[in-house]
Amino acid sequence: MAGISAFGAYVPRLRLARSAIAAAHQWSDPSFKGKGKGERAIANWDEDAITMAVEAARDCLAHGAAPGPEAGASLDALYLASTTLPFADRQNAGIVATALSLDGQRRTLDITGSQRAGTTALLEALQAVSGPYSNQALVVGTDKRQAKAASAGELAYGDGAAALLVEEGEGLLTFLAGVTETADFVDHFRGAGDAFDYTWEERWIRDEGISQIVPEAVNAVLAKAGVEASAIDHFIFPSTIGRAADGVAKSVGIKAEALADNLSATLGECGTAHALVMLSHLLEGGLKPGALVLVAAFGQGCDALLFRATEAAATPQGTLGVRGHLALGKTSDNYMQYLAFNDLVTLEKGMRAERDDYKTALSVTYRKRDMLLALEGGKCTQCGTLQFPRTDICVNPQCGAHHTQEPHSFRDSKASVLTWSADYLTYIPNPPSHYGMITFEDGGRFMTDFTDVDVGELDVGTPVKMMFRIKSSDRLRGFVRYFWKAVPQRGQDA
């Protein structure tokens, strides 16, 4: 028996009001006039599929079986699903695993190439923990899809990630059956190396693709589990095509009220992550024990997975989840900023942007991987001083002991601002550049970049937490450097 035992999600703080997108394009296409409803999540300039995956995984693991510094210690596999991973050849899941201190003897996989990669990863993980080779696995779906200005995707997509902990046993949601239907139905495609999707006519996708292929898979999984369609309590089926989910539900006999909220009004559609995002969102509300949950995702075929809620699912976990992150959102109508963050407009960045230190010494990146990716510093075993980075000689002027430091991660440590400034001179994609010294509650400090911060928000003493972000990108060589930044603690987050 296998089940989902914990869940978590991440949604970037920024939300772009669709009215801003609609207003920008009405001059050329009057039909945008009616498309300005709701908002979509947009990643900050320093977020991508990997950084969002790390944050969703942290949200999930913080409430898994073993929260705290040991979170995930019993994991033996990490599946990362996305079609927008920054590296085509450098395992992206390995970056996520290292950021979570989960590298070492574990299986890590990138699962990609289709909009159902998220459900495929989930299915693979469930099947793996059902067998003898795996006991606990983390499945993370994440996507930050690029869309051309004035495209349907620009309105429909949202950036986000979700993570599910899968293990032996019944969990919160017990896995009953899974089916995959493969069909090379090209509703859209994105060529290797291309930034944007090329999409075919919606009516054809709905009538010839979704309406034909999805019911096949759904009926098959119901038959496999011996469950009637009408017994389904929650049906999760992401689609950006209006009424596609309703059509599937109707055709197989799932009741209309079982349709799960697809979050289009508040978040947008998060690509491969979206089925997992919707599932996390559903679980956050608490489920009636025994409730049947059907999850399906479409993409060159269809995955369909059937679950039953256990007693444990009735009480929501303390994750921030989709709901928590949605509540922390900041709505923006700054369409130009969105274009700039996504390189959809050629901006004059000034000569200060022409930095020549972007070449990355990969040997250093590897040697210091625990420091750079897992925010690991040291704890002096002689005087107890926490310090970052970890060095051979203790930083405490009263100690100075040699070779006494053991690893200590500051990833989940609470911190506050000691000094700060908002710098209008330094080049940064989202000026002003906020940076300053932070001190950790239990000791340790370093000067850090702040991100997701508003002008006027920082002060000495402001509580902050650490988040995994893009440090800089080497456009010339196609390399992305990651590190941690401080973000003000806000609302229920605090």
Place this chain on the structure above:
Amino acid sequence: MARGIKDKVAILGMGCSRFGERWESGAEELMVEAYEEALLDAGIDGSQLDAAWFSTHYEEINVGKGGLPLATALRLPNIAVTRVENFCASGSEAFRGAVYAVASGACDIALALGVEKLKDTGYGGLPGSLGGTLNAQWAATGSAPGNFAQLASAYRAKHGVSRDDLKRALAHISVKSHANGAKNDKAHLRKPITEEQALSAPMIAEPLGLFDCCGVSDGAAACIVTTPEIAKQLGKERIVTVKALQLSLSNGSEAGHNSWDGSYFHTTRIAARKAYEEAGIKKPREEVSMFECHDCFSVTELVTMEDLQLSAEGGAITDVLDGFYDADGTIPCQIDGGLKCFGHPIGASGIRMLYEMYLQLSHRAGPRQLEAPRIGMTHNLGGSPMSNVAAVCIIGAAE
């Protein structure tokens, strides 16, 4: 304690180029300009130099690496030239090399020369980046103003100072330096400003506006040192000797240990304490006649006055607003305009500060000459508040 440097080395001659946007000159021409003045002042020619120390910071936009650029530009007589680099304190470092060489007896006459050609970048301000293969992968984004501006946040929190009161003191500091710089025909910025102008200037890095930041200038400064005895033999009058020369470098404790509160310079306090001890100064506020401090930003000057023990801790704002450091105040500071207005060609700045103290002590400071100064001090700082090189040098009339 070691016996120290007091009165072992004399300044034989000094020179300083005009600072500013020297579009017509490269580093080579600036070096020659400072060198020729120093030779003339010393009354020697280049063949009498035994060794040279050369300071530049940004080799990549300047002259390149090594001591060769100095040796070549000045056609030095195949003597040893050592290039030193220690951030914005590089000039003091070059001076230290030359002074120690003479004090050791290894050299009779040595040259220290610093130069920086900053205006070949195509934009205002300094190029970024600390360099290093690891720094770039984790060090916070930062510019010099943003790094130093952080002092303001911690200073305000520690001393309970409102933003407005701090801004007013910072404005006074800049107004004073502009007034002083206006009297210096070698200075980069020579227009007086008003407090209103300083307060309403565009924001650079909260809370520092444009007038809280020093000039980004081209320039060179040179100093020829020898023993007091040789100086006398060469006919030097009003001999000025080195009384103290101290450097203190951060060891990572400010940046990595919670014992530092972010509002002051740990190293400056150490270098100042040692320098006063070396020079035999017991009451700095009473004994120091004048000083040049590293006013890269107005807020640096403010906290440095306390770190140098000239103002009480938390008392600098009152002293500044009272005019204590103005040209007609008790301890005039930045009498030549400082980094703020004379300018800040990085590798030259430490020596430029000494140049003004030397001119004042030699009674050759023209329209800005102070009345009978006895002890002049320079404070030259490189790096950022959390990790830096602090140099304190004291010179005065030979005893």
